[in-house]
Amino acid sequence: MPVFALGFAVEREAANCAVRNWIRSRRMAPFGLGKMAVERLSGVYLPAYLYSATANSRYEASIAEKYKKLRLDRDDDGASIRRSEETEYRDLAGRHVTSLSDILVTASHNVRNEEIEVIEPYELSRLRRYTPALLQGWSAEEVSLSPEICLGHARDEARALVTRLLHEFMPGDGVRSLRHHTEFEEESIDLTLVPVWICTIRYHPRKPPLRILVNGQTAKAGGRMPFSWGKLGLVLLASAAVLAAAIVGLSLLGKAFL
Numbered sequence: 001m002p003v004f005a006l007g008f009a010v011e012r013e014a015a016n017c018a019v020r021n022w023i024r025s026r027r028m029a030p031f032g033l034g035k036m037a038v039e040r041l042s043g044v045y046l047p048a049y050l051y052s053a054t055a056n057s058r059y060e061a062s063i064a065e066k067y068k069k070l071r072l073d074r075d076d077d078g079a080s081i082r083r084s085e086e087t088e089y090r091d092l093a094g095r096h097v098t099s100l101s102d103i104l105v106t107a108s109h110n111v112r113n114e115e116i117e118v119i120e121p122y123e124l125s126r127l128r129r130y131t132p133a134l135l136q137g138w139s140a141e142e143v144s145l146s147p148e149i150c151l152g153h154a155r156d157e158a159r160a161l162v163t164r165l166l167h168e169f170m171p172g173d174g175v176r177s178l179r180h181h182t183e184f185e186e187e188s189i190d191l192t193l194v195p196v197w198i199c200t201i202r203y204h205p206r207k208p209p210l211r212i213l214v215n216g217q218t219a220k221a222g223g224r225m226p227f228s229w230g231k232l233g234l235v236l237l238a239s240a241a242v243l244a245a246a247i248v249g250l251s252l253l254g255k256a257f258l
Contacts, residue, residue, distance in 0.1 A: 004191075051188070064087050119220045
């Protein structure tokens, strides 16, 4: 049973518009994709887990310290002072503790975590306690991933987040060879329903339909767009034509000065 839910704030027409705008923003999308008919556009409450924890990390790193160095050079014209920038690295080790909250991972076998990440963030400040009345008039997908699998995905995201936070936490002018061992304490993982518009467009008879997701709260759209090699060929041909015209122009200009 879900613990929390987020309501839909984006209507079907706005979701369809978000899909079209996203397609138009993809410069290397297949020809004519923006004119293709939407095969299906469904508003669905997607099951996801909200993960929170305290991350207790022990880290080791090499910290860069930059400094200016003066050097006296002598040549036939006399002495001159040159400045150069040098970098030294010093080892640093310690402990870092931080609270992590609102890490969202899908509990659906049909919608991958990477697809949800593209349309995040959700406005989690608007979370409400789940009641069946929230789903009235909408479809809701059943949980198809176990809490253990979702917990593993959440910890993977949490470790990646800890790595970014540690990079920001490090002193000095740079960092390299950052390593950390992190343990998660006070973990919580709550089943939540999040609103998603799922759009499918068939753009080729022998290829699977394109799937685009739209955040049901913010109308942020995203998906995996197929790459158009035909468009790339046209871009390269146009670039080659411009380059050839520039070379001919410079050649004619050079002859004019002879």
